[in-house]
Amino acid sequence: MRTPGTAVIIGAGIGGLAMANLLAKTGWRVSVYEKLGAAGGRMGEFTAKGFTFDTGPSWYLMPEVFAHYFSLMGEDVNNYVTLDRLNPAYKVFFDYHAPITVTGDLIKDRRTFSALEPGAGDNLARYVQTAEHNYHASMEHFLYNPFTRLHTLANKRVLAQLPVLSGQLLTPLHKHVARYVHSQPLQQILEYPMVFLGASPYNAPALYHLMSFLDFKQGVYYPRGGMYRVVEALQNIGQKHGVKYHFNAPVTKIIVQNGHTTGIEVDGQTVTADLVVSGADLKFTETKLLSPAAQTYSESYWQKRVAGPSALLMYLGVKGNLPQLNHHNLFFVKEWQQNFADIFETKKWPKNASMYVCKPSATDPQVAPKNHENVFVLVPLPASLSEPEKIGTLADRYLQQLEEMAGIPDLRVRIVYKSYRTPRDFAELFNSWNGTALGMAHLLKQSAFWRPGARSKKVKNLLYVGGGVQPGIGVPMCLISAEVAYKHLTDDHSAGPLAALEPPKGDWHV
Numbered sequence: 239m240r241t242p243g244t245a246v247i248i249g250a251g252i253g254g255l256a257m258a259n260l261l262a263k264t265g266w267r268v269s270v271y272e273k274l275g276a277a278g279g280r281m282g283e284f285t286a287k288g289f290t291f292d293t294g295p296s297w298y299l300m301p302e303v304f305a306h307y308f309s310l311m312g313e314d315v316n317n318y319v320t321l322d323r324l325n326p327a328y329k330v331f332f333d334y335h336a337p338i339t340v341t342g343d344l345i346k347d348r349r350t351f352s353a354l355e356p357g358a359g360d361n362l363a364r365y366v367q368t369a370e371h372n373y374h375a376s377m378e379h380f381l382y383n384p385f386t387r388l389h390t391l392a393n394k395r396v397l398a399q400l401p402v403l404s405g406q407l408l409t410p411l412h413k414h415v416a417r418y419v420h421s422q423p424l425q426q427i428l429e430y431p432m433v434f435l436g437a438s439p440y441n442a443p444a445l446y447h448l449m450s451f452l453d454f455k456q457g458v459y460y461p462r463g464g465m466y467r468v469v470e471a472l473q474n475i476g477q478k479h480g481v482k483y484h485f486n487a488p489v490t491k492i493i494v495q496n497g498h499t500t501g502i503e504v505d506g507q508t509v510t511a512d513l514v515v516s517g518a519d520l521k522f523t524e525t526k527l528l529s530p531a532a533q534t535y536s537e538s539y540w541q542k543r544v545a546g547p548s549a550l551l552m553y554l555g556v557k558g559n560l561p562q563l564n565h566h567n568l569f570f571v572k573e574w575q576q577n578f579a580d581i582f583e584t585k586k587w588p589k590n591a592s593m594y595v596c597k598p599s600a601t602d603p604q605v606a607p608k609n610h611e612n613v614f615v616l617v618p619l620p621a622s623l624s625e626p627e628k629i630g631t632l633a634d635r636y637l638q639q640l641e642e643m644a645g646i647p648d649l650r651v652r653i654v655y656k657s658y659r660t661p662r663d664f665a666e667l668f669n670s671w672n673g674t675a676l677g678m679a680h681l682l683k684q685s686a687f688w689r690p691g692a693r694s695k696k697v698k699n700l701l702y703v704g705g706g707v708q709p710g711i712g713v714p715m716c717l718i719s720a721e722v723a724y725k726h727l728t729d730d731h732s733a734g735p736l737a738a739l740e741p742p743k744g745d746w747h748v
């Protein structure tokens with residue numbers, strides 16, 4: 239195709255919004271169809287009783303990915319979000335050990351590690367150094383790579399790293415961490431980021447220790463007013479470039495004829511398009527929107543794959559202050575390995591759960607009424623739609639555990655607002671695979687070029703974006719996924735971030 243035509247995007251999550259913008263800026267006429275009443279998908283926002291809750295993400299990580307994406311759009315991210323670097327980065331509570339604070343300042347955190355275990359400070363520094371190296375190497379060679387040309391991997395620089403790289407791919411993270419620190423609290427601090435990737439430290443590759451570069455060195459940021467400001471920014475930029483948004487518009491079919499899509503069905507109507515991009519859950523897109531003949535990943539593919547965890551989310555408005563909690567708080571229990579086995583293997587709701595608690599009102603007075611705190615609790619659960627217990631009973635048990643571990647005995651009686659999100663809600667709201675909160679887990683066989691790519695192998699002008707495809711889970715990854723999908727359209731096989739958003743020299747590859 240010589241000139242840009244019409245494009246339809248399914249879903250206004252981060253992946254869908256980001257792709258809509260790239261296409262609109264390069265001349266496509268873009269319409270986004272979203273099942274729900276607002277944009278953002280898992281990165282939503284709601285207000286109740288004077289509290290403003292982000293519904294999903296709360297860690298603004300990899301700020302340079304946001305800055306790069308906005309600059310491709312000809313924008314400065316700082317005109318849309320005001321970032322505060324959190325100091326301390328987070329506090330960790332244990333049910334068997336005194337709390338530990340991670341400042342995000344490596345000099346201070348080395349001291350903390352050394353005080354807990356002789357030599358652990360120096361080992362932390364070495365660990366973060368290789369994490370930083372892996373992070374930059376991944377940005378340069380893997381994360382933005384559409385994996386359409388072998389030479390982007392079989393080049394001197396990547397090959398030189400192969401011996402170390404293959405060791406890190408084949409070693410589970412837990413084993414790798416144990417080479418650096420021996421005490422359980424410190425191991426847990428280096429292992430927890432695997433949950434961000436929907437994986438367990440017992441089966442995620444050690445390569446992902448790059449995540450520790452983010453919290454120990456690059457910094458943990460918060461956009462003032464909440465994470466949803468990013469969604470608003472993406473939508474505002476889309477509007478500037480003429481993107482049309484249709485909400486409460488669930489797509490029911492991707493129409494395919496002779497190996498090409500001609501558009502979608504929504505509300506019983508046909509919408510024609512030259513290009514269809516789905517940002518909806520990949521399993522849903524493949525198995526529910528396409529006929530079997532048009533599926534790249536059929537039902538049997540999914541049966542052999544591992545979904546990342548789901549979660550019980552609690553949105554709490556709490557009266558009075560909670561000085562015991564920082565902005566980000568992690569609660570780790572001694573039965574750490576059992577927790578992961580419950581979630582990934584036996585699919586049981588953990589009795590004693592490790593969990594995450596965010597108190598954005600620590601940083602941002604806008605998100606709670608005066609003399610109140612905004613508290614978000616995330617308890618990882620298996621991706622499964624069976625609910626063996628009543629949610630209210632389960633939530634109460636986890637809140638009691640939280641009271642005990644944080645030393646806030648009256649937390650539950652001070653709650654003035656509460657609502658929940660469960661695995662079933664994830665399935666109903668977002669059509670998510672088995673109610674997973676995050677998408678396909680980042681196991682080795684589900685990462686990089688082993689993860690589904692941006693282009694359908696059966697339908698020529700059908701692309702995929704979002705956390706279900708390469709490079710994977712997380713808001714920055716979803717921004718990158720749009721750039722990778724764009725490269726497929728422009729016959730760009732480069733491994734790193736685009737220097738500029740250019741239309742193709744010749745035809746659009748649809």
Ligand SMILES: Cc1cc2nc3c(=O)[nH]c(=O)nc-3n(C[C@H](O)[C@H](O)[C@H](O)COP(=O)(O)OP(=O)(O)OC[C@H]3O[C@@H](n4cnc5c(N)ncnc54)[C@H](O)[C@@H]3O)c2cc1C
Nearest residue numbers: 249251252253273279280294295296297489704705712713
């Ligand atoms: C609780 C939680 C905490 C998280 N924390 C972080 C964090 O701190 N930092 C971070 O970077 N990442 C975090 N993540 C991950 C991050 O939120 C996701 O990776 C990202 O938002 C996924 O975006 P997406 O575009 O792939 O999908 P989605 O957000 O799922 O968007 C897909 C959209 O498609 C729509 N849709 C589905 N079916 C249809 C249909 N038939 N027709 C039309 N529309 C449809 C859905 O309604 C949805 O709006 C978190 C996720 C969760 C759930």
